[in-house]
Amino acid sequence: MPKTKQPTSKQLLSVIQTQTAIAKLGLDINAVMTLVAEQVQLITQAKGAIVELAEDGDMVYRAVSNGANEFLGLRLKMHSSLSGLCIAQNKTLYCKDSENDERVDREACRRVGLRSMAVVPLIHLDEPIGVLKIYSEQVNAFKDSDIHLLGLMSELIAAAMYHATKFGAQELYKLATQDHLTGLANRALFLDCLRQGVEKAKRSGKNLGILMIDMDGLKPINDHYGHRLGDEALKEIAKRIDGSTRKEDLVARLGGDEFAVILTSVADQELAKNAMNRIVEACGLPFVFENIKLNMGASVGLALFPENAIELNQLIEFADLKMYENKRARKAVILKE
Numbered sequence: 379m380p381k382t383k384q385p386t387s388k389q390l391l392s393v394i395q396t397q398t399a400i401a402k403l404g405l406d407i408n409a410v411m412t413l414v415a416e417q418v419q420l421i422t423q424a425k426g427a428i429v430e431l432a433e434d435g436d437m438v439y440r441a442v443s444n445g446a447n448e449f450l451g452l453r454l455k456m457h458s459s460l461s462g463l464c465i466a467q468n469k470t471l472y473c474k475d476s477e478n479d480e481r482v483d484r485e486a487c488r489r490v491g492l493r494s495m496a497v498v499p500l501i502h503l504d505e506p507i508g509v510l511k512i513y514s515e516q517v518n519a520f521k522d523s524d525i526h527l528l529g530l531m532s533e534l535i536a537a538a539m540y541h542a543t544k545f546g547a548q549e550l551y552k553l554a555t556q557d558h559l560t561g562l563a564n565r566a567l568f569l570d571c572l573r574q575g576v577e578k579a580k581r582s583g584k585n586l587g588i589l590m591i592d593m594d595g596l597k598p599i600n601d602h603y604g605h606r607l608g609d610e611a612l613k614e615i616a617k618r619i620d621g622s623t624r625k626e627d628l629v630a631r632l633g634g635d636e637f638a639v640i641l642t643s644v645a646d647q648e649l650a651k652n653a654m655n656r657i658v659e660a661c662g663l664p665f666v667f668e669n670i671k672l673n674m675g676a677s678v679g680l681a682l683f684p685e686n687a688i689e690l691n692q693l694i695e696f697a698d699l700k701m702y703e704n705k706r707a708r709k710a711v712i713l714k715e
Contacts, residue, residue, distance in 0.1 A: 384523055384526065385523045385524075385526055386523065389421050389523070389527050392417060392420075392421045393421075393527065393530050393531065396413065396414060396531070396534060397534055399413055400413065400414075400538055405541070405542045405553070405558070406558035407538060407539060407542050407550070407553040407558075408440070408441060408553075408554055408564050408566065410534075410535060410538040411429040411441030411535055411554065412429075412441045412443075414429070414441075414510065414531050414534055414535050415429055415441050415442055415443040415510070418510065418512060418528060418531045419444070419445055419512065421527060422520065422527060422528070424445070424512035424513060424514055424519070424520075424524075425445050425491070425513055426442065426443050426445035426449075426490075426492075426512070426513055427446065427510070427511065427513075428441070428442050428443070428446055428449065428510075429441040429442070429509075429510055429511075429535065430461050430508050430509050431500075431508035431551060431554060432456060432465055432506075432507055432508055433551060435455065435456055435457070436453040436454065436456060437453070437454045437456055437459055437461045437462055437508075438451070438452070438566075439451060439452040439453075440508070440554050440555065441554075441566065448691070449490060450565060451565075451569030451570035451571075451572070451573055452569075452570075452573070453570065453574075454486050455483070458483045459482065459483050459486065460473055460479075460482045460495065460497055461497050463481055464497040464499055464509050465499060465506045465507075465508070465509065468499050468506045469499065470497070470499070470525060470529060471497050472495075472496045472520070473494055473495050474494055474517060474518040475493055475518065476488075476492060476493050476494065477493065482495075490513065491515055492513035492514065492515065493514065494516060494517055494518050494519045494520065495511055495512065495513035495514070496511065496512050496513075496520050496525045496528055497509045498510050498511075498525070498528045498532045500532050500536055500539070501536050502536060502539050502550055503540075507550065509532075510528060510531060510532040512528055554566075557616075557631040559609060559612060559613065559616075559631070560612060560631050561616070562630050562631045562637075563630035563631075564630060564631065564632075565630065565631075565632045565633060567628075567630065568628065568632060568638055569690075572690055572693075573690060575640055575642065576688075576690055576693070580688075584643050585644050585646070585682055585683060585684075585685070586640070586641065586642065586643070586682070586683040587640075587641035587644045587650040587653075587680060587681065587682050587683070588638060588639065588640055588680075588681050588683075588693060588694065589638060589639040589641065589650075589653065589678050589680055590636070590637075590679045590681075590697040590698050590701045591637040591657065591661075591676050591677070591678050591679075591701065592636060592637075592676065592678075592701055592702075592705060593615050593635035593637065593661070593674060593675075593676055594661075594675040594676060594677055594705070595611070595672070595673050595675060596608055596611060596612065596674070598673070599611050599672050599673075607668075610667050610672075611665065611667070611672050612631075612635070614665050614667075614674075615637070615661055615674065616629070616637070618657070618661050618663070619637055619639065619657050619660070621660065622656040622659075622660045623639055623657075626642045627639055627640060627641055627642055627653075628640040637676075639657070641653055647685070654680050657676060657678055658675070658676055658678055661674065661675050661676035662674075662675040675708070677702075677704045678701055678704055679696075679699065679701025679702070679703070679704055680697060680700055681693045681694070681696040681697035681700065
């Protein structure tokens with residue numbers, strides 16, 4: 379069947395609908411990038427879609443579609459990737475088969491599970507600063523119309539970036555890695571720093587800890603007083619978590635009522651538990667906003683590298699399990715009272 383150059387009417391309608399959805403997101407660049415990645419994956423029937431930004435010689439996965447969640451925060455060297463070449467040449471590139479294309483990082487492709495991919499540059503202030511990529515497990519999976527559509531979608535991200543900041547790349551990276559509501563690191567930056575932290579801890583032989591934190595009480599606040607007060611409660615919890623940690627620790631909002639902390643170079647479990655207890659105590663203190671007392675708190679789970687797990691995903695899962703155990707125990711105490 380011959381390849382069609384132009385996207386279909388249905389695909390173009392999806393682009394327009396995406397543009398409308400972007401307008402509602404305002405200046406939340408990470409949300410815009412994630413939305414576009416999810417939409418372009420659906421429209422092109424790709425296995426996954428990724429927004430990569432160029433940072434310090436690396437291509438960093440800053441936003442991903444649902445099909446590529448496990449790769450959020452991943453770093454690849456610019457000089458050995460098709461995405462890096464896309465930026466260097468400032469043009470759309472297509473790889474029909476990663477096993478027979480010298481331009482790609484073949485091992486990285488195998489790790490991600492792709493055989494074909496298309497990348498288009500993201501342009502900010504006339505400079506390529508990243509790429510929008512779609513990929514498939516199949517050889518030569520994309521038509522010309524898919525690649526043309528990818529270009530249209532990248533322009534949507536570029537337009538949002540321009541409206542968010544007319545300044546340089548550094549300000550843009552800050553917006554792309556920052557939670558829009560609280561100002562904390564977002565999920566992409568958390569995973570990026572955790573990957574780097576685990577590798578550093580492996581080399582140095584030092585411990586590293588992570589805390590997975592679930593805010594308690596957000597749903598009742600939203601239900602009784604609305605999302606405006608819910609947002610204020612989230613911002614307050616963010617301040618309290620941040621104020622209970624050291625400067626060298628990374629505090630992130632992962633989304634919704636989920637937060638996380640990377641405890642850098644914790645000497646032992648006791649110090650990590652002290653940090654956890656400080657956060658629980660701070661988050662449980664009274665909070666009055668506009669003369670309304672809002673009941674809130676935090677359930678926290680701790681995982682230590684290498685004591686509890688040595689792989690990133692296992693470390694997160696261990697801390698998550700401990701957090702849910704803590705949440706169940708706190709609910710049981712409340713019921714008894």
